[in-house]
Structure formats: structure tokens, C-alpha cells
Amino acid sequence: MEQALREICGSRVTTDPFELAPYAKDVAYVPAILVHLLTNPLPKAVVQPISAEEISSLIKWAKQGKIPVTVRGGGSTAYFNCIPMKSGLVIDTNRLQGFSEIELDQGNQKKMVWVKAGMTWKDLDDGLRQQGCAVCSSPSSAPSATIGGWVSMGGLGIGSVPYGSVHDQIMAIRGVTATGEIVELSRPDKSPARNQGSEQSDLQFNDLMGTEGTRGIITEIKLLVRDVPEKEEHLLAIFNNATDTGVMMSWLGGEHFMSLYNVHFSSPEFMMSLQKAGYAHEIPPGKYSLEIDLEGKRDEVDQAVAHIRKQVKVLGGTLLPDGVGAEEWADRFKSLRLEQTLPSLLAAEMTLPVRNFAAFYERLSKLGQKTNTLCVTYAHLVSPDMALVMVLYPSDELNLIRYIVDLSFTSNLYKLGHRLGGKPYVIGFWNTPYLGKIYDKGERERRRQRKQAADPYAMLNPGKGYNPPNIILNSYVFGFAMIMIGLFRPMVLKILKGGKGQ
Amino acid sequence: MKTIEELREQIAKTSYICGSCGSCRSVCPVYREIGWESSAPRRKIALAKEVFLKKKEKQATGQYAQRLQECTLCGKCAEICAAGIKTRELWLNLREDLRARGMEHQNLTQMALQVKTTHNISTFPNENRLDWVDDLDEVEVEVSKAGSEVAYFVGCVSSFYPMSAGISQSIVSLLDRANVNYTVLGSEEWCCGFPLLASGNSQQVLELAKHNVEKVRALGVKTLITGCASCYHTWTHEYPTILGEDLGFEVLHATQYLAGLIRTKQLEAGNIDETVTYHDPCDLGRNSGIYDEPRELLQAMEGVNFVEMPHRREMADCCGGGGNLAAVDKELSQAIAVKRVREAVATGATILTSACQQCVQTLQMAARQEKLPLEVLDVTELLWRSLEE
Ligand SMILES: Cc1cc2nc3c(=O)[nH]c(=O)nc-3n(C[C@H](O)[C@H](O)[C@H](O)COP(=O)(O)OP(=O)(O)OC[C@H]3O[C@@H](n4cnc5c(N)ncnc54)[C@H](O)[C@@H]3O)c2cc1C
Ligand code: SF4
Numbered sequence: 041m042e043q044a045l046r047e048i049c050g051s052r053v054t055t056d057p058f059e060l061a062p063y064a065k066d067v068a069y070v071p072a073i074l075v076h077l078l079t080n081p082l083p084k085a086v087v088q089p090i091s092a093e094e095i096s097s098l099i100k101w102a103k104q105g106k107i108p109v110t111v112r113g114g115g116s117t118a119y120f121n122c123i124p125m126k127s128g129l130v131i132d133t134n135r136l137q138g139f140s141e142i143e144l145d146q147g148n149q150k151k152m153v154w155v156k157a158g159m160t161w162k163d164l165d166d167g168l169r170q171q172g173c174a175v176c177s178s179p180s181s182a183p184s185a186t187i188g189g190w191v192s193m194g195g196l197g198i199g200s201v202p203y204g205s206v207h208d209q210i211m212a213i214r215g216v217t218a219t220g221e222i223v224e225l226s227r228p229d230k231s232p233a234r235n236q237g238s239e240q241s242d243l244q245f246n247d248l249m250g251t252e253g254t255r256g257i258i259t260e261i262k263l264l265v266r267d268v269p270e271k272e273e274h275l276l277a278i279f280n281n282a283t284d285t286g287v288m289m290s291w292l293g294g295e296h297f298m299s300l301y302n303v304h305f306s307s308p309e310f311m312m313s314l315q316k317a318g319y320a321h322e323i324p325p326g327k328y329s330l331e332i333d334l335e336g337k338r339d340e341v342d343q344a345v346a347h348i349r350k351q352v353k354v355l356g357g358t359l360l361p362d363g364v365g366a367e368e369w370a371d372r373f374k375s376l377r378l379e380q381t382l383p384s385l386l387a388a389e390m391t392l393p394v395r396n397f398a399a400f401y402e403r404l405s406k407l408g409q410k411t412n413t414l415c416v417t418y419a420h421l422v423s424p425d426m427a428l429v430m431v432l433y434p435s436d437e438l439n440l441i442r443y444i445v446d447l448s449f450t451s452n453l454y455k456l457g458h459r460l461g462g463k464p465y466v467i468g469f470w471n472t473p474y475l476g477k478i479y480d481k482g483e484r485e486r487r488r489q490r491k492q493a494a495d496p497y498a499m500l501n502p503g504k505g506y507n508p509p510n511i512i513l514n515s516y517v518f519g520f521a522m523i524m525i526g527l528f529r530p531m532v533l534k535i536l537k538g539g540k541g542q
Numbered sequence: 543m544k545t546i547e548e549l550r551e552q553i554a555k556t557s558y559i560c561g562s563c564g565s566c567r568s569v570c571p572v573y574r575e576i577g578w579e580s581s582a583p584r585r586k587i588a589l590a591k592e593v594f595l596k597k598k599e600k601q602a603t604g605q606y607a608q609r610l611q612e613c614t615l616c617g618k619c620a621e622i623c624a625a626g627i628k629t630r631e632l633w634l635n636l637r638e639d640l641r642a643r644g645m646e647h648q649n650l651t652q653m654a655l656q657v658k659t660t661h662n663i664s665t666f667p668n669e670n671r672l673d674w675v676d677d678l679d680e681v682e683v684e685v686s687k688a689g690s691e692v693a694y695f696v697g698c699v700s701s702f703y704p705m706s707a708g709i710s711q712s713i714v715s716l717l718d719r720a721n722v723n724y725t726v727l728g729s730e731e732w733c734c735g736f737p738l739l740a741s742g743n744s745q746q747v748l749e750l751a752k753h754n755v756e757k758v759r760a761l762g763v764k765t766l767i768t769g770c771a772s773c774y775h776t777w778t779h780e781y782p783t784i785l786g787e788d789l790g791f792e793v794l795h796a797t798q799y800l801a802g803l804i805r806t807k808q809l810e811a812g813n814i815d816e817t818v819t820y821h822d823p824c825d826l827g828r829n830s831g832i833y834d835e836p837r838e839l840l841q842a843m844e845g846v847n848f849v850e851m852p853h854r855r856e857m858a859d860c861c862g863g864g865g866n867l868a869a870v871d872k873e874l875s876q877a878i879a880v881k882r883v884r885e886a887v888a889t890g891a892t893i894l895t896s897a898c899q900q901c902v903q904t905l906q907m908a909a910r911q912e913k914l915p916l917e918v919l920d921v922t923e924l925l926w927r928s929l930e931e
């Protein structure tokens with residue numbers, strides 16, 4: 041195997057167990073007992089191609105030997121999205137680096153660049169800023185998330201309010217199909233004539249948007265970029281309760297300010313945990329905070345600030361002194377500082393209609409009290425009417441039983457969100473039981489058909505994104521198991537005295 | 543000083559905080575060269591977690607030890623860490639543990655023996671510390687001069703390596719030009735201990751710290767200046783902790799002191815018609831917070847067209863020469879240096895400056911190896927040249 045791979049990638053191949061081991065892990069801790077019960081995550085080899093041609097050869101080679109292929113970018117996801125289920129070959133994209141000169145589309149006067157899939161969003165943004173441009177939006181994991189990784193996920197994050205999902209900012213995509221063809225696909229609504237679709241695997245542009253490396257491999261994208269804004273303002277507003285905060289978020293979405301770039305909510309529990317670690321001291325305890333980031337033309341920003349000031353007052357909130365918001369903004373990639381006081385966090389992330397945000401938060405607080413669980417919440421506004429909500433709660437990976445019973449609480453969180461129109465944001469492997477909460481039956485079938493058409497030999501990232509690959513993850517079986525485990529949770533927490541959410 | 547058990551407990555606690563997000567990965571100069579996940583800071587922490595928190599001692603393999611020592615201690619991972627982990631401190635603690643396990647790289651063991659014997663990192667006797675003075679015609683450098691206001695701690699590299707002698711010569715020439723009442727320690731200057739700290743050998747540093755501090759105190763100076771960024775960091779950040787007490791005198795980097803002289807017009811900069819850029823030494827910039835004074839000196843020189851590199855200040859890239867990396871893997875260290883000099887050339891600069899003898903040496907070698915049209919100098923060398931020309 042190694043020999044064959046070396047012929048394609050030279051020394052950029054490893055089969056050394058020491059080197060392979062990290063590729064069986066992502067951001068989340070999952071007890072080994074569960075991992076090995078359900079998956080075979082250790083790859084046989086990892087390769088680091090530097091071109092589409094190499095990837096094409098790798099895919100053709102893997103196809104011959106029926107070897108599953110999993111693509112990995114920054115490995116900053118948490119649901120085994122980039123971890124092999126059935127061992128096989130991992131393609132690490134981190135040597136696909138760099139971006140082209142900025143092009144100006146004469147037709148619509150928009151600027152864009154071709155950027156390689158392995159570059160991180162922060163590196164791209166830093167590089168563009170040297171030339172007076174910037175990315176339109178980025179994930180809050182921008183220092184680690186790669187271009188290909190975020191495009192293959194939901195694509196929502198900082199800057200999504202004005203610019204939408206990253207999927208909306210891609211004009212064309214270069215990649216390799218599941219049969220090893222190199223293709224360039226243009227955005228269907230832009231210029232279908234330029235499309236050189238794939239003949240053998242029927243890969244289409246949308247097959248590469250948010251499909252977790254299951255239908256093709258992205259090597260490069262043509263991305264819209266923006267000019268560095270004339271002015272930035274970062275406000276930090278605090279409110280006394282979730283209702284006013286929710287109203288403010290809806291208002292911000294509804295006002296359609298040209299310069300509204302990002303809105304970030306932090307719960308009092310989130311702030312309290314940060315403060316315990318020595319951060320965020322400017323924020324009074326017990327308050328609900330909204331960081332409101334404005335970017336754009338000077339007068340647009342100034343006007344929006346004036347309106348926002350008034351509305352914060354109307355809702356009984358307070359704007360903290362200038363500088364506090366700027367500091368929060370500077371720390372936007374540092375949400376994990378929370379782990380200094382709460383290591384070993386578990387999480388549920390979902391999209392939720394903003395109008396239901398306050399109701400969600402209130403019910404969450406009750407659920408937390410009832411189950412003796414400290415729920416720490418933060419959220420981004422990702423469209424005028426949708427928020428991406430992250431709920432974290434402490435566990436202890438050093439205690440297997442506690443950790444397993446705690447996992448069941450995630451299921452309660454998704455249920456709570458679902459009742460209010462929420463959907464799990466990510467599928468990957470571990471969320472396949474919740475597929476029914478994300479897509480209706482028709483959409484699930486359409487997705488299955490597209491997968492079949494694009495990846496006829498089911499080689500790419502098997503086990504992710506579609507029907508649960510294992511009976512244990514079947515939604516009924518899994519749901520029942522979660523309910524049963526959940527029943528034991530209060531007792532286990534009581535015995536361990538660790539469930540006080542301290 | 544902490545016991546090894548206390549250090550191990552601290553490592554365990556710190557490793558538990560890491561969320562494995564990987565923010566530290568693409569900024570790490572070592573990962574960027576090696577490319578495999580095993581070389582990324584997050585993976586090293588994950589292994590530390592296995593060894594120290596989960597007590598899986600078998601994970602402490604030779605490959606683990608190698609990866610821990612393939613690190614320049616540049617601190618860029620700490621700067622970006624999404625969880626606010628002081629990773630540089632963690633790497634030092636892990637190296638202390640490696641040493642306690644007998645897993646330290648043999649070149650580092652050798653270096654520790656060397657320092658024990660000669661009190662410096664070279665093979666020369668410490669009596670040769672002032673050989674660089676011989677080439678100075680107009681400046682007289684007095685050793686342990688009573689009544690001096692300032693002591694200049696030269697550092698091993700510019701004391702013993704002819705390639706770096708220009709730095710110490712420039713610094714004393716500038717002090718002389720500004721009529722500063724200064725002195726040097728001569729053979730009473732011992733290695734500051736930074737290379738030992740970086741190899742997890744804080745025990746041996748205690749003796750060096752005690753000696754150096756005692757000798758400077760005996761001079762009764764108000765200020766100690768260092769030309770080396772790592773010496774500066776050791777004097778200001780490590781000695782007070784190691785000794786558990788205030789030093790009793792001010793410690794400044796030479797660029798800080800000289801910037802002060804220029805501000806008070808005790809010294810005037812000259813003229814240099816060149817495009818110049820500046821490399822922030824990790825131990826002076828990110829790890830000590832000094833960014834402005836070296837730039838102030840460069841901008842004080844008439845004719846200098848100062849240009850910045852894209853990676854600068856807090857996010858400056860490492861020169862590759864830190865953390866004893868060259869002793870562990872010389873090629874890796876050079877590869878990192880080559881990237882940095884290329885970045886400098888891309889700015890259009892003809893002179894790359896820094897404020898650290900180690901950085902200057904490493905970058906000079908890389909520029910030569912790549913045959914780049916780039917001269918590498920210490921800021922103090924350029925400042926002195928501006929006055930000479
Ligand atoms: C602190 C933190 C903050 C986060 N914030 C956000 C956020 O704001 N928004 C958000 O959406 N997510 C967020 N995430 C989750 C994650 O970081 C992002 O989804 C990120 O974009 C994943 O990119 P990656 O390069 O790490 O992908 P990986 O984790 O390596 O892979 C993700 C998926 O993409 C596939 N893939 C990767 N590269 C390619 C390619 N070139 N071609 C085809 N498939 C590919 C993989 O197979 C896998 O299925 C956050 C995570 C953390 C830890
Ligand atoms: S200190 Fe520098 S070289 Fe060492 S792990 Fe951190 S970023 Fe990498």
C-alpha cells in the first residue's frame with residue numbers, strides 16, 4: 041500500500057502508527073468503548089496531496105482496492121465528520137495552500153479569488169487584507185477551519201447575516217469526483233455554460249455544498265471577497281433577561297441595517313465561567329450580553345449605531361463603554377477559554393428561529409434546573425431570522441459512566457430545540473440518529489439519490505451524513521437508548537456528586 | 543521552584559483544558575514544515591493528556607519525546623490559543639519531565655555539560671568572553687568598573703561567535719558615543735541559562751542565576767542591559783521566579799535603553815539610505831511584549847525606508863533558532879529560517895534587522911544559504927553603522 045501511495049505522493053505518505061493515531065481523533069472526546077463498538081477510526085494510511093492530479097490518482101487507486109477515502113481539513117469538527125468509520129485512506133488537505141490574484145468581475149463589479157481547499161479561513165483573510173480585501177464571512181474557528189472544511193459543513197458563522205452561508209459566496213469550484221475525474225463546476229444560477237460536469241459520477245455544484253466530503257473532494261473554490269470596510273464598530277449591549285435580549289436580536293435582524301455584520305449572544309452562565317477564568321470582567325454578572333458588530337461605509341455604520349443605541353435603551357438594556365465590544369471582537373476566536381473553568385464540555389449545536397430564541401432559552405434554564413445541569417449558551421445571528429445556538433454543559437471524561445450518561449442530555453437539548461423549530465446544525469457520524477429532525481422524508485430521499493449518483497461505489501466518507509450506518513444509531517433504537525440512559529443520569533450524578541453544574 | 547510532581551500535576555491540569563480545536567496548528571512554524579498532525583501543538587497536548595492525566599505512561603515514547611523537542615518555544619501557539627492556554631510554559635514543563643525521565647535529546651545533555659564546564663555554550667574558556675573587544679580601536683571596555691550606572695550583559699553568542707561580534711561591538715560603541723557610564727562583567731558573566739531552561743534543566747539554571755545576579759548586584763548599577771532577546775527574557779521573567787525575589791535593579795533590552803537615549807537626545811541616530819524591515823524576536827516581542835522600541839530606533843535613522851513584514855509583532859513568525867531546535871534538528875530550524883528571510887525579501891527590504899543575537903545568526907545563515915540579496919543585521923549594528931557612515 042505504502043509503495044503505491046508513494047508513487048503518487050512521494051514522501052507525503054505515512055503508515056507509521058504514531059503518525060496515524062491523531063487522524064482517528066477530532067475535537068470531541070468520545071469514550072473508546074463507544075468508538076470501537078461503532079467504528080474503525082484508525083486509517084491505514086494518510087496522504088498529503090499537493091494537486092488535484094494527485095488526488096485523482098489516489099481516488100482511482102482507492103477505487104481499485106475498494107478502499108474508503110476520508111478527507112480531512114483542519115479536523116475542527118466534533119461529530120467524527122472527518123474521521124474514518126472503516127479505516128482506509130485519509131486525505132489531509134493541508135498542503136493545498138494559497139490563493140490567486142483578486143479578480144474583478146466586470147459584469148457585477150464583484151471581487152473574487154480562487155483559493156485552495158487546505159488554507160485556513162484566517163490565513164486567507166490575513167492574506168487578503170494585505171491587498172485591501174477581506175473574506176465576507178468566516179467560522180468562529182477561522183484559525184483552524186479550512187476552506188474545504190467549512191464549505192463541506194453548514195457554512196454559517198461570523199458575517200453570515202449580510203453575506204449568507206459561505207455556500208452563497210462560491211462562484212465556482214474545482215474538485216475531484218468519487219471516480220477520480222478532475223472537474224470544474226460553476227454555480228448553476230451563474231453561468232451553466234461554463235460547467236464541465238462530471239460524466240462518470242454525475243457530480244454537480246451543489247453536491248459539494250455542506251455534504252461533508254461524501255460526494256466529492258474540493259480542491260479549490262472561487263470565492264467572493266469584499267473590500268476592507270471603511271469603518272468598524274463593536275458594541276456590547278447587556279440586558280436583564282432573555283426576553284429583551286431575544287427581542288433585540290429579532291429587531292436587529294428585522295431592521296436590515298446595511299452595516300450589521302455580526303451579532304453574538306453570551307448567556308450569563310457563559311460570562312460567569314469566563315470571569316472565573318479571569319476574563320470579561322467589564323461585564324456585570326447575571327446579564328445577557330449581545331456583541332453587535334457593524335462594518336461598512338462610515339455613514340451607514342454611524343446611523344446604525346445611533347438607532348441601536350436608542351433601541352437598547354427602549355429595551356431597558358445598557359451599552360457598555362467603547363472598547364469593551366472591541367475587546368470581545370478581538371477575542372472572537374477564543375470561545376474555548378471557558379474550558380479553563382469547565383473542562384470536558386459536551387455540546388449541542390442547532391439553528392433556531394430567532395423569534396423563538398427567548399422561549400428556547402427560558403425552557404433551557406428550566407431543563408437545566410430540573411436536571412441539575414449547568415447550561416452555558418452562546419449564539420450567533422446567522423440570518424435576519426435565524427440563530428446558530430450552541431449549548432454546552434460540563435461533564436468529566438475521566439469518569440466513563442458519568443460521561444456516557446451525560447451524553448444523553450444532548451438528546452434532550454435537540455428535542456427542546458426541535459419543538460421550537462430548531463435543527464441540529466451538523467450531522468457527521470454521531471448525529472445520524474437525528475437526521476429526521478434535520479430533513480423531511482422527501483429531502484432525505486433526494487439526498488440519498490444524489491449520494492448514489494455522485495459516489496456510486498460509496499467510497500467517500502462512508503457512514504456520514506445519510507441514514508445511520510449502524511442499527512444502534514437508528515433513530516428509534518438510539519432515541520430509546522438515550523431515554524433509558526437519561527433515566528439513570530440523575531442517580532449517577534447524585535452518586536458522583538458531580539452534577540451540580542459547579 | 544516546583545517539584546517534578548507539582549510540574550506533572552500542572553501539566554495534567556493544563557492538558558485537560560485543551561479543546562483540540564487546532565487554532566494553534568497553522569501558526570506553528572514546526573507543524574508548517576513537518577505537516578503531520580503529530581507535530582501540531584494540539585497533538586502534543588493530547589499525548590500529554592494521555593500520559594499525565596490518564597496515566598498512560600506507555601504513550602511517552604521516543605517519538606513523543608522527539609516531537610516535544612521539535613519546538614522553537616516561539617509562543618505563537620499561546621498567542622492564538624482558543625482556550626487561553628499558556629502553551630509555552632507547558633512545553634517547558636514537559637521538557638522538565640522529559641529530562642527527569644532521561645529522554646532528553648543527547649545534544650542537549652552535551653550542551654548542559656558544556657555550560658557546566660565553561661559557564662558558556664561554546665567550547666571556549668569563559669576567560670575569552672571579551673575577545674570581541676580586541677577589534678575595537680576607539681572604545682575602551684572596562685570590566686566590573688566601580689561606580690558604573692549601567693552593566694551590559696553581552697550574552698554567549700555575541701561573546702564567542704565572531705559572526706555575531708558586531709552586535710556587542712556596536713552596543714558598546716553606542717554607549718560610548720552617548721557617554722554612558724557602563725561596564726561589562728567579563729569572565730564573571732556566565733551563560734544566562736536560557737538554553738538550559740529550554741531543555742528542561744531549570745535545576746542547573748539556579749546556580750547560574752545566583753552567580754549572575756550576585757555579580758551584577760555587587761556592581762551597584764541601576765540598570766542591566768542585554769543585547770540578546772532570550773537573555774532579556776530570562777533575566778526579566780525567569781530569574782525573579784527561580785530566585786523567588788526581586789533583582790533589585792532594572793533590566794532593559796539594549797533597544798529599550800538606546801531608544802531612551804535617543805528620546806532624551808543623549809544619542810542621535812545617523813543616516814542610512816536603505817529599505818529595512820524588522821523581525822520581532824519571539825523572546826523580545828511575543829514573550830516579553832517589546833515591539834515598539836526597536837522600530838523606534840529604525841525610524842530614528844534618516845533615510846531608512848521602513849517596511850513591515852506581513853507576520854509581525856504578536857503574530858511574527860519565528861526565525862527557527864529558538865528552543866534549542868537547531869541542536870535537535872538543524873534542517874528543520876533552517877527550513878523555518880528560510881521561510882522568514884523569504885518573507886523579508888518579499889517586502890522589498892535589502893536589510894533585515896532583528897534585536898537578538900540568535901535570530902540574527904540564524905537568519906544570516908538562511909539568507910546566505912539561499913543566496914538572497916538581503917543583509918541581516920541587529921538593529922544596534924545598523925544604528926551604529928548610521929553613525930559611522
Ligand atoms: C471553537 C470552534 C468554533 C467553531 N465555529 C464554527 C462556526 O462558527 N461555524 C461553523 O460552521 N462551524 C464552526 N465550528 C466547527 C468547524 O470548525 C467548522 O465546521 C469548520 O469549517 C470545519 O473545517 P475543517 O477544515 O476543520 O474541517 P474538518 O473537520 O477537517 O472536516 C469537516 C468535514 O468536511 C469534509 N472536508 C474537509 N475538507 C474537504 C475537502 N477539501 N473536500 C471535501 N470535503 C472536505 C470532511 O470530510 C468532513 O466531513 C467550530 C468549531 C470550533 C472548535
Ligand atoms: S511554541 Fe512555537 S514551535 Fe513550539 S509548538 Fe508553539 S507554535 Fe509550535
Ligand code: SF4
Binds near residue numbers: 559
Ligand atoms: S488552540 Fe489551544 S485549545 Fe485549541 S488545540 Fe491548540 S492548545 Fe488546544
